[in-house]
Amino acid sequence: MVKITDVARHAGVSPSTVSYALSGKRPISEETRQRVEEAIRELGYRPHAGARALASSRSNVLALVIPLRAGIHVPVVMQFAVSVVTTARRHDHDVLLLTQEEGDDGLRRVADTALVDALIVMDVQLHDPRLPLLRSLERPSVMIGFPADSEGLTCIDLDFKAAGEACVEHLARLGHRVVALVGSPPEVYVRQTAFAQRVVQGFTAAADRSGLSSSVHPCEASPAAARLVAEQLLREQPALTGVVVHNEPVLEPLIDAFEQLGLRVPGDLSVTAICPDELAESVRVPVSSVALPSAEVGERAVQLLMKKLGGSAVPEATLLPPRLTERASTAPRNA
Amino acid sequence: MVKITDVARHAGVSPSTVSYALSGKRPISEETRQRVEEAIRELGYRPHAGARALASSRSNVLALVIPLRAGIHVPVVMQFAVSVVTTARRHDHDVLLLTQEEGDDGLRRVADTALVDALIVMDVQLHDPRLPLLRSLERPSVMIGFPADSEGLTCIDLDFKAAGEACVEHLARLGHRVVALVGSPPEVYVRQTAFAQRVVQGFTAAADRSGLSSSVHPCEASPAAARLVAEQLLREQPALTGVVVHNEPVLEPLIDAFEQLGLRVPGDLSVTAICPDELAESVRVPVSSVALPSAEVGERAVQLLMKKLGGSAVPEATLLPPRLTERASTAPRNA
DNA sequence: CTGAAAGCGCTAACAG
DNA sequence: CTGTTAGCGCTTTCAG
Numbered sequence: 003m004v005k006i007t008d009v010a011r012h013a014g015v016s017p018s019t020v021s022y023a024l025s026g027k028r029p030i031s032e033e034t035r036q037r038v039e040e041a042i043r044e045l046g047y048r049p050h051a052g053a054r055a056l057a058s059s060r061s062n063v064l065a066l067v068i069p070l071r072a073g074i075h076v077p078v079v080m081q082f083a084v085s086v087v088t089t090a091r092r093h094d095h096d097v098l099l100l101t102q103e104e105g106d107d108g109l110r111r112v113a114d115t116a117l118v119d120a121l122i123v124m125d126v127q128l129h130d131p132r133l134p135l136l137r138s139l140e141r142p143s144v145m146i147g148f149p150a151d152s153e154g155l156t157c158i159d160l161d162f163k164a165a166g167e168a169c170v171e172h173l174a175r176l177g178h179r180v181v182a183l184v185g186s187p188p189e190v191y192v193r194q195t196a197f198a199q200r201v202v203q204g205f206t207a208a209a210d211r212s213g214l215s216s217s218v219h220p221c222e223a224s225p226a227a228a229r230l231v232a233e234q235l236l237r238e239q240p241a242l243t244g245v246v247v248h249n250e251p252v253l254e255p256l257i258d259a260f261e262q263l264g265l266r267v268p269g270d271l272s273v274t275a276i277c278p279d280e281l282a283e284s285v286r287v288p289v290s291s292v293a294l295p296s297a298e299v300g301e302r303a304v305q306l307l308m309k310k311l312g313g314s315a316v317p318e319a320t321l322l323p324p325r326l327t328e329r330a331s332t333a334p335r336n337a
Numbered sequence: 338m339v340k341i342t343d344v345a346r347h348a349g350v351s352p353s354t355v356s357y358a359l360s361g362k363r364p365i366s367e368e369t370r371q372r373v374e375e376a377i378r379e380l381g382y383r384p385h386a387g388a389r390a391l392a393s394s395r396s397n398v399l400a401l402v403i404p405l406r407a408g409i410h411v412p413v414v415m416q417f418a419v420s421v422v423t424t425a426r427r428h429d430h431d432v433l434l435l436t437q438e439e440g441d442d443g444l445r446r447v448a449d450t451a452l453v454d455a456l457i458v459m460d461v462q463l464h465d466p467r468l469p470l471l472r473s474l475e476r477p478s479v480m481i482g483f484p485a486d487s488e489g490l491t492c493i494d495l496d497f498k499a500a501g502e503a504c505v506e507h508l509a510r511l512g513h514r515v516v517a518l519v520g521s522p523p524e525v526y527v528r529q530t531a532f533a534q535r536v537v538q539g540f541t542a543a544a545d546r547s548g549l550s551s552s553v554h555p556c557e558a559s560p561a562a563a564r565l566v567a568e569q570l571l572r573e574q575p576a577l578t579g580v581v582v583h584n585e586p587v588l589e590p591l592i593d594a595f596e597q598l599g600l601r602v603p604g605d606l607s608v609t610a611i612c613p614d615e616l617a618e619s620v621r622v623p624v625s626s627v628a629l630p631s632a633e634v635g636e637r638a639v640q641l642l643m644k645k646l647g648g649s650a651v652p653e654a655t656l657l658p659p660r661l662t663e664r665a666s667t668a669p670r671n672a
Numbered sequence: 673c674t675g676a677a678a679g680c681g682c683t684a685a686c687a688g
Numbered sequence: 689c690t691g692t693t694a695g696c697g698c699t700t701t702c703a704g
Binding site: 020053054 | 696697698699700701
Binding site: 015016017018019022028029030031034053055056057058059 | 673674675676677679680681682
């Protein structure tokens with residue numbers, strides 16, 4: 003293994019000069035820097051990560067805790083993870099993958115052993131058991147999602163309340179008067195994931211404000227469940243003309259079910275969704291939707307962490323405003 | 338930060354004794370071990386990962402390189418990753434997440450800086466550009482999938498050829514005489530991912546052996562594409578009664594399309610698939626399928642790496658035999 | 673602008 | 689069975 007002293011000797015300088023040439027933490031004459039860089043190249047030098055971490059007390063590794071549980075849409079998690087890795091690399095950091103399964107112990111382990119410099123935690127619950135730990139940890143963290151009390155923490159997410167509102171307002175603008183929300187599976191509400199509830203809040207509030215009749219329907223993530231909900235909606239709310247879907251796996255099956263029940267989308271029924279753009283675009287009838295910007299959230303989360311690592315203050319809450327894209331699934335209400 | 342010398346002092350022993358008590362690399366009297374453990378607990382001691390890596394030249398971190406490209410089924414990647422993390426943790430290792438995007442540079446970086454002890458590489462191509470690097474690296478690796486020449490490497494995957502055969506044999510046993518394979522998107526074949534081709538080989542070979550007529554149809558991963566393939570199959574092969582699907586996103590849409598075209602599954606058409614069991618079970622008509630055992634592959638991959646890290650020899654090739662589960666989508670051919 | 677040298681916290685000989 | 693000690697390779701004072 004070629005080490006910093008080898009490079010130093012080869013370049014005719016001291017080890018510290020090599021170190022500084024690499025880190026840029028003090029001025030180096032152009033000439034010296036050239037020689038050092040050449041030596042590094044010629045010898046194929048790579049600083050030892052452990053040694054570096056020991057001496058600098060920085061590992062340049064971030065922890066990413068991903069959720070495993072039912073009711074989360076896998077592609078969203080994946081896209082988020084990829085975005086975190088990509089952004090972290092741009093800041094010269096790597097990403098250690100943890101599963102939620104490990105719980106507090108996992109977080110504590112990687113933080114206390116100095117394996118990681120900072121942490122990103124996904125799928126935060128309203129009363130997430132990890133909150134006290136994250137507050138007490140000596141390392142900075144960013145949470146994806148909002149707990150009930152985010153005091154002293156850094157949180158980021160799509161503004162789901164505004165997203166719910168945006169969908170309703172879009173439908174209201176098109177003249178719809180009776181709307182329904184087809185939401186996440188019941189377990190998501192039971193375990194009190196904030197984002198699901200925020201959508202409901204926004205949906206209901208906007209409907210009330212605009213004087214629309216509204217109803218909310220949790221739905222399992224299966225085509226069969228979609229079919230049942232569709233039938234139920236038609237039976238119980240014959241005047242329904244607008245639907246908001248916040249449940250990725252059910253989006254396409256639900257539209258299929260409506261059409262099989264004799265309702266045309268968007269002719270008889272306008273459908274809007276909160277989901278990744280790729281999904282909205284790939285449905286048979288492209289769906290007007292508020293984008294779930296996983297990639298942006300991942301990128302911003304890393305940027306927040308980098309600022310915190312750099313000693314800067316960051317806002318406790320970052321709510322990304324919803325962007326609604328109109329597609330083929332919504333239209334003015336029939337006269 | 339509490340360090341090993343603190344623990345040693347607190348327990349009235351030397352640092353090395355603490356270290357050995359932790360690693361078990363030499364015998365410690367029961368009494369001493371008790372005192373050490375208590376000191377560790379009382380002080381909340383956590384060994385510094387970087388220091389440990391530097392002194393022992395072991396980081397206890399594995400690299401996992403995940404694919405990003407079109408045509409891969411995200412849940413499979415995710416499940417695999419989770420299984421790798423879980424298994425790695427059982428062996429006291431953590432997992433660093435790399436994207437394929439980084440390419441050779443990423444692999445070289447984490448290996449050369451000693452950030453990781455070993456690597457797992459997914460989505461291996463027939464002529465994967467990373468092969469020379471992986472062969473030359475000083476650290477052990479395991480590849481998921483088989484390249485054209487696996488000499489000197491360690492590879493593991495489902496035996497896709499046998500999987501293709503198993504599907505055909507299942508159909509043949511049920512009396513079907515004309516079968517079709519609906520395969521992965523064209524780009525998967527173009528970039529020569531071995532597993533897709535292996536399925537074709539097995540499918541065709543088994544069909545030939547059993548005297549069945551067979552045809553192969555790459556298919557994009559969209560419901561629309563599924564519909565087109567279904568129509569094409571009915572038009573060109575009216576005698577078709579058996580279909581093998583090797584394309585997760587298309588499985589359900591394809592069955593829908595067949596039924597909309599007037600064919601009952603399994604009454605008129607038997608369908609079998611190579612896909613994760615969860616998918617096969619969740620389709621409206623549960624599909625007889627060969628399981629894609631992502632979790633098992635992930636677990637075995639880590640076990641192989643652990644053996645290599647321990648200095649043991651491991652087989653170059655590990656092919657997991659297919660397991661076919663009969664469900665509702667296959668039935669004897671109509672008289 | 674550059675060098676010398678003191679650690680960072682741990683492991684693993686070596687010695688007993 | 690336990691203690692002493694010499695590094696692991698790098699960063700960062702402190703000096704110049």
